[in-house]
Amino acid sequence: YKKGFIFDLDGVIVDTAKYHYFAWKKLAESIGISFTEKDNEHLKGVSRIRSLEKILDWGNVALSNAKFQELINAKNDDYLSFVNKMTRDEILPDVPRVLSFLKEQQQPMALGSASKNARSILTKVDLINQFDAIIDGTNVSKAKPNPEVFLKAADELKMKPTSCIVFEDALAGIEAANTAGMISIGIGDKSVLSDAQYVFKDFTEISNEFLHQLIIA
Ligand code: BG6
Ligand code: MG
DSSP: OOOEEEEOSBTTTBSOHHHHHHHHHHHHHHTTOOOOHHHHHTTTTOOHHHHHHHHHHHHTOOOOHHHHHHHHHHHHHHHHHHHTTOOGGGBOTTHHHHHHHHHHTTOOEEEEOSOTTHHHHHHHTTOTTSOSEEEOTTTOSSOTTSTHHHHHHHHHHTOOGGGEEEEESSHHHHHHHHHTTOEEEEESOTTTOTTSSEEESSGGGOOHHHHHHHHHO
């Protein structure tokens, strides 16, 4: 029995979702646009460029291309200043247990992230060798909720989309997984991730028995 297990990165494997939030909030407020945690839910999983386009839409602000590029670069520098201080402690609870269990069960595993910083973060927290395939923001042209990132991951794992299971903390990511015909597992708040097939607060709630049921289903 084999399934393709596909993991989002930010907010699923590592606790970086809060750093994206801090950096976007600082950027939005610097150009007079208010930014709440609720707004942030709509940027989770969304590419860097698409995120800034959305913020500008919300604030009804138009920018020159040069200013757009300048803000995008500043946001990434801010974000990286947090990332550079990261250690293995920022791997989210029970992620190592879930990855080892799936490895023991010889299940194909992939990363499916919108981030262009994915490989450097995985290297920092020493998880770069845990995946059979890594698809990130450098490999895709269509941002989540487009399913491209997960379809490419399935393809690299040589698994049919319907035999894949996606772990996601973002609305856009759950939509992408559903559109791809994959099983969607939300990590976070049930009221936010209501379109997911299953939702867990975090991996401590996901038992090896549950994973085993997914494998043999
Ligand atoms: C996603 C994050 O994983 O990656 C988004 O949830 C982020 O917040 C996106 O905008 C792109 O990441 P990066 O690191 O390339 O700016
Ligand atoms: Mg995420």
